[in-house]
Amino acid sequence: MLLYNEIIFWNDLNELQKKNILLRPKITKLDNFKKKVKNILNNVKNFGDDAILKYNKKFDNINLKQIKVSKDKINNSSYFLKNDLKNAILTAKKNIQLFHQNQKCKSLDIHTAVGIRCQQITIPIESVGLYVPAGSAPLLSTALMLAVPAHIAGCKNIVLCSPPPITNEILYISKICNIKNVFEVGGAQAIAALGFGTETVPKVNKIFGPGNMYVTEAKRQLNKSSLNVSIDMIAGPSELLIIADETSDPIFIASDILSQSEHGHDSQVIVLSDNISILKQTIFQVNQQIHNLSRKDIIFESLKNSKFILTTNLLVCTQISNIYAPEHLIIQSKYSRNIVKDIINAGSIFLGKWSPESVGDYASGTNHVLPTHGNSVFASGLSITDFQKKITIQELTPFGLKNIANVVKILSLSEKMDAHANAVIVRCNSIKDKYGK
Structure with missing residues (x-):
């Protein structure tokens, strides 16, 4: 007996049927689902590491004395992996690295007019959090997809969280990507730790990585808050x-x-x-x-x-x-x-x-x-630009300001922003006093 044998004839469908055929599967959520996630966020915010250790016991059935992985454990992870797996990881890393290195944006530095210099510079996000889920097997591919572009982008502080017990595969990837802050915590509580910070988990500026519906909802709730923390996407x-x-x-x-x-x-x-x-x-x-x-x-x-x-x-x-x-x-x-x-x-x-x-x-x-x-x-797939931000710079000479002053005055006064116009006028008066024109 065939498991699936239906073929849909597109031309036989009306517009509503066509629309319904392309619907995504409905995601069934548990009762009080959002409230449960909110409680987890609040508990981690208020009780920090203590809350995380309790959730590790509750959800992952593991008792840990500390959640940060030691430097020695990260460095020794390679001894527990077979050479063929390490070689496969290194080959994948090489390809991911080569592709993402070529995504780097060139700095922009132009004169839009005589005496008006405009620039755009690219700066790495200072602190980022990488969440690597773990189901029936460690998602080492996700660790690579997050860690490699974060490293290439130049993020100063990279924090990785993954459910306990964290695997040697994930630790090995942390080692070869020079990630020193690795924590054994998963689920919504990991997102909360990255978003709020705890005694040992540093607060980050942006959180990356997929996860189950609890992780996704935690990212959604954090993104709506005023914590100066952003997320990559709702997956x-x-x-x-x-x-x-x-x-x-x-x-x-x-x-x-x-x-x-x-x-x-x-x-x-x-x-x-x-x-x-x-x-x-x-x-x-x-x-x-x-x-x-x-x-x-x-x-x-x-x-x-x-x-x-x-x-x-x-x-x-x-x-x-x-x-x-x-x-x-x-x-x-x-x-x-x-x-x-x-x-x-x-x-x-x-x-x-x-x-x-x-x-x-x-x-x-x-x-x-x-x-x-x-x-x-x-939206686009993840790239190194997601780990960076762009800053614009402008610098005007007296001549450049004088030539564009009337444009700025007309536009700002049309919006009834006379203080904007005044910031130009006082400078133009100074130019006139100094240069006589």
Whole structure:
């Protein structure tokens, strides 16, 4: 019996049905969910490390005397990892580092007019917090995706939090990325510690990293407060959209569907094609391959959210993709480079049959922290610019001010801002007294 065998005919749907087909899965939240997160935030704010240690016991069933990881433990982490894993981590780091180093913005220094010099300089955010979740296995890929750009950006104080007991994989990445402040704390309490600061956890200026619904809600609540702390983004369940045509390989498409589906029961995959045979073969392959996978129980649930949609042509596929605005987009076609020209909304795009999404998750070099829930219509994936801020500078000579003074006076007085005009007028009078013109 097939696990999934429905093909949706896009042209047979009315506008409301089309809209509903592209909805994300509903996230079921527990009763008093927001209140529970608020209580955690308040407890950490008021009781600091004591609250964290109690939450470590309550949520992670571990008793710790201190939450900061010692320098020796970080340095010794490499002894507990196999060489093939360390080499894989170093290769991924090299690729991520190379890609993100080339994202650096050049400083801007121009004269907009004679005597008016304008600059833009890029400054690293001084203190950043990296949250690395831990589920059935340590998310070392997330540690790399956060730590590498933070280091390249030049952030002075980098703080990493991950649920206890923190793994040697995460500690090894901290070591090779020169992160010295590592803390064993997870969940909403980790976000609270980074946002408020405790006796041992430094308060940061911006918090990065995905997590469960408690982590996401904690980031949301902190972002709304007046703590001078920001967040990278509000991330939802992972998602993938695939555009396939008659040149696609159903075996490869099925493997991409399954790899995305194992992220979690609320993940979603949408497959678009103008070829019904490709869709049928893909569904068959999904049902063949799933039985060999260790996380098939999660995949079973995730597939309930997935859709296989037949369109009349590839242009319609790109139009649907732009409406859905996926986190990940695979265009599996030998014409991928032509098709991608019509894409305007996506977090990260994978072109051709030899570009599985899993490579981007780990080691190609691009960042896997991406906008979800349709937010790619206005947002981008994580980059070193997220760890930096830009400051503008302007410097005028007497001649430059004199030449632009009348423009500023007219515009400021039109807004009834006479003090603005006066700041120019008094200087112009001084120029006249000094230079006689």
